[in-house]
Amino acid sequence: MIEVEHLSKIYGSAPAIQDVTFKVEPGEILGFLGPNGAGKTTTMRILAGYLPATSGTARIAGYDVHENSMAIRRRIGYLPETPPLYREMTVEGFLHFVARIKGVVAGDRTERVNWTMERCNLTQKRKILIRKLSKGFRQRVGIAQAIVHDPPAIILDEPTVGLDPRQIIDVRNLIKSLAGEHTIILSTHILPEVSMTCNRVAIINRGRIVATNSPENLMAQLAGGAGYELEVDGDAHQLQKLLQIVPGICMVELVKNPELPPNRSLIRIVNAPDAEPGRDIAAVTFGAGLGIHEMRRTRVTLEDVFLELTTREQPLEPLDDEIEESDVTANAASGGEE
Incomplete structure (x- = not known):
């Protein structure tokens, strides 16, 4: 539906992308x-047609941008990011x-406007001036103006910025309800939103x-940080030596924490990424005569991924299935020539 290839935008000598x-x-x-x-x-902005690219191509629904x-x-x-609204108009009049x-x-406008207001939970606000709406409802009107003409592709730039937790949940559910019928690009700084809303991520x-x-x-x-944290009573140095030889464990370290009791x-x-040594960790700990106060699993989060990828020098290597897909696309584009 949306294909972006080698897109660049340069301002003077400074590349933006x-x-x-x-x-x-x-x-x-x-x-x-x-x-x-x-x-x-x-x-x-380039995908939306508001800004020309310096080079590269972008296609939406088969049309070149x-x-x-x-x-x-x-x-x-x-x-x-800032919804384009006329605040002195009513919700219904604006749509x-x-x-x-x-x-x-x-002949279709009234039906489309009513459908859009119902989809965005704006029916009860149809006669209200937009300037009198809360920020959450103004954001809903912003999404409504983006879908009122039933486009196959939707581009949302920071749709939940500045909203409270309840409003974020409402907007998230609205966006998820649009998937399937529409193809959506969602820009956001709220990383948990991505895990709960998006099928794929581009960083x-x-x-x-x-x-x-x-x-x-x-x-x-990037599962190198996945593992466990263990809070124990007893000789932790001895336990560290015993755990280091358990299959599937890559590293064991004692963490200084002055807040813990003596x-x-x-x-x-x-x-290791494919290991599940939790049962062995507990067995070794009890076998060494130590008491477990707490044992919790630690996992890599999307925030960990984001921070690593935006601080490392090189892009993340694609998975094998991504490489195969890229090769097929390139081969098809060249007519199968080597």
């Missing part, structure tokens, strides 16, 4: 992540206005894509 390549399958939600200034908004700008605008819904300028046939850093995959696969690729120690254990 460089060689950006990714794609979004029909019905998928892609989380687009990156630090401030990494190039997220630039990429989204640069060559078919008007066709693209009819097929996308775009919500910038009728947007439907008209986005080319919805006159951009310093204008370049450093990883694309599902959140689960990205965390699996004779109690904290042990951090890192295991």
Whole structure:
């Protein structure tokens, strides 16, 4: 549905994005992540037709963004970080206005506006001036104007910024309900949102894509920090030696924690990505005569992945299935020639 290939945007001699390549399958939600200034908004503006690229191509629903700008605008819904709202209009009046300028046939507008207000839970606010709405409801109106013409692709730039936890949950559920019928690119700084909302993630850093995959696969690729933390009574040094020879355990370290009572120690254990040594850890600890006060599993989070990928120098190597998919696409584009 959305294909971006070698996209670059240069201001003078300063590149905003460089060689950006990714794609979004029909019905998928892609989380687009990156630090401030990494190039997220630039990429989204290019896809929305508001900003020309310096080089590269981008296609939405088969149309080239640069060559078919008007066709693209009819097929996308775009919500910038600040929703484009006319605050002196009512919710219903504004959505009728947007439907008209986005080319919805006159006979279909009322039905489309009513459907959109119901989908975005705005029916009870239809006669309210937009300026009188809470920020959460204004954000809903922003999403409503992006979908009122039923576009196949939706681009949302920080749709939950500044919202309270209840409003974030409401907007998240709304976005998830749009998946399947629409292909969505979602830019956000709230990393838990990505795990709970998105099928795949593209991480951009310093204008370049450093990883694309599902959140689960990205965390699996960087699972070097997965393991256990153990709070015990007794001779922790002896236990450390015993645990180091347990199969599947890569590292055992004693962690200084001045808040622990005397004779109690904290042990951090890192295991191999495919190992589950929890039962053996408990058996060795009890066998050594130590008491367990607490044993908890530690896992790599999307935040860990994000921090590592936006501080390392090289992009994350793709998984084998990603390499095969890329090779097939390149081979098809070249007509099968070597």
